Amino acid sequence: MIPIILLFPVAAAPFIYFVKSRTLNHIVLIIYALLMSTVTGILYKNGGHWSPFLQTDPLNIVFLIIMSILFLGVAFYNRAYFKHHDIGIKAETEYTIFFLFFVASMAGVLLSTHLALMWVFIEATTLFSAPLIYVERSRSSLEAAWKYIFICSIGISLAFVGIILLSIGTKSVDSLFFKDLYSNAKTIVPFWLKFSFPFILIGLGTKMGLAPVHAWLPDAHSESPSPVSAMLSxxxxxAAFLGILRVFKLMTLAGLDYYARTLLLVMGLLSLVVSAIFILRTNNFKRMLAYSSIENMGIISLGIATGGIAYYASFLHVISHSLAKGSFFLTAGNILNRFHTKEIDKVRGILQIDKINGWLWIGSFAAISGIPPFPSFISEFLITMELFRGHQYIIAGIFFLVFTIILFGMGRSVMHMAFGPADPHLVKASPAPMTYIPQIGFLMLAVVIGIYTPDILNNLLKWASALLTDIV
Amino acid sequence: MIQFLVVLFAVTLLYVSITGRIETYIKLLFLQGLFIFLVVTIESPVLNSLNYIFLMVETLGFKTIIIPLILVKAVRKMGVRREVEPYILNFNSLLITTLIMICSFILAFMSLKYAPQIKPVHFAVSISAVLTGLFIIMSRKKIITHIVGFIIMENGIFLLSLSIAGEMPLVVNLGVLLDIFIGIFLLVMVLKRIHSTFDEIHIDKLTHLTD
Known part of the structure; x- marks a missing residue:
């Protein structure tokens, strides 16, 4: 099953490159999304592996499911978004090809069972997604693409330094397969683990968007077309978070979890603070969403650093963030297409002009900011509960404070945009169905998860969090 | 002999920090590639044949010939003015690079206690190459020098991976090579595009995106 999803782009790319038809591009993207969902479903049921290097386990299947759901929505939305943009057929075909490879390389990251192979796929995601950011060929998107490739490549190089340092310490194991590392965790020299973990954390943290190495993220998310922003975020x-988790598990098994937790905690809290400051300052709604991604990655790291039930909460938060942010970015794309500006000040009265997108905008905001019945409420509640149980009152205090600031900052902008009198020159028109159905799907799914967590999901998350501490 | 080559590699790092011309930068990259190639050749009996061929191709083909060639072409095509234009004085630059080296050597001899199998000179020089690369990126204005800094970092990482005896599976090695190569290629492509769009390749001009 795994070869199908990894090799599909290789087979499809020459085909669409030579035909160069917008319809075909669209169809291929949707076929790949459907294929991805089907294969993920089968892998969830039966598990699977392709060579010893790629394999499913309870941890990565969660991430694979989220990815295929999000990709499915984005694939349907994609065509409608580009109807408003004047992009040549050649550029659009290249865009589709890079999009396919980008998704495949993310699947590769998730399925890797070997630390260095995972590195290869993570670097590949950077290379394939950089052209996606530059698809609109503007000066600012060029600048964003440059920063993205350069900062991420440096980060990833540092992660590779970390991997080499780690392999010095694993002289007794002489293998970088995760399962070998885990079963021999106790024999790895702690000095090298401690030496390598910051490198790997900084490197993968760059991709994950943790402060202080998040510099590429707001630029790339705001300049890329909305379907790409949704996939990036x-x-x-x-995917980068899964990489950190795999190494974090090694640290836990080696008995160095206090060290690893402290570093994660520092980066998590820093991300929260940085995003709070910039959410208040920015006047660009796509940048605002990007900073919100940094915030949520901060919450997720905070959850992992806290441990206990917060592991479960972190996974739940990953799911709810992906669904909410996917919906948020796609709706932001609709607003951009309608108002032709990214400035918060200039957008007024979305609800008057376009009811559906107005409500989606508010709904996505509710979903991202942890208002019941959305699942981010549960995850954030569980994380704070665990913080209180561990008597981490100061951290919980900072978390609350920063969270409130972010809620205020985002809420102010979102409400400003949604309500108020609209510009009378803008015509009312109902949007094309495919520009809002994916978001409705994402938000409904989030509500279902929030109101009653289905047993399947519950078990999945429990297995995943159990796997974090088990030697498998 | 290997020690000698590694020390020569270290000298190129010092030279990078004081030179002011882009052509010299690229020549130094060529020399670094050559030194790494020689190190690999002399050490080769340890490796099996497939990995050996792979390393030859990577060091001689990519690091020594193709990458400097791509950069030379890019520089000629864009007609970049020659000066590197650092933010800080050359002397200070040299001072910092020397400091980086001293720290790396101290670190290397400290870590020797925990892993007797590493070669301390290799280890120290490669760590200082990674750090010097980072320093070059931070202290220079022109984008092309940033790419050079990045390649110096990658050379350092390659040398570091040679300083440990363990081998990666071939799949992984190939993947790493391909990634780095495409990465550098892509960076040069974007550089050209930036040059034609902004008429300028200073990072000072790349400040459109802020809050």
């Missing part, structure tokens, strides 16, 4: 950051 909803799936790419998760």
């Amino acid at each position: 909803g799936t790419l950051l998760n």
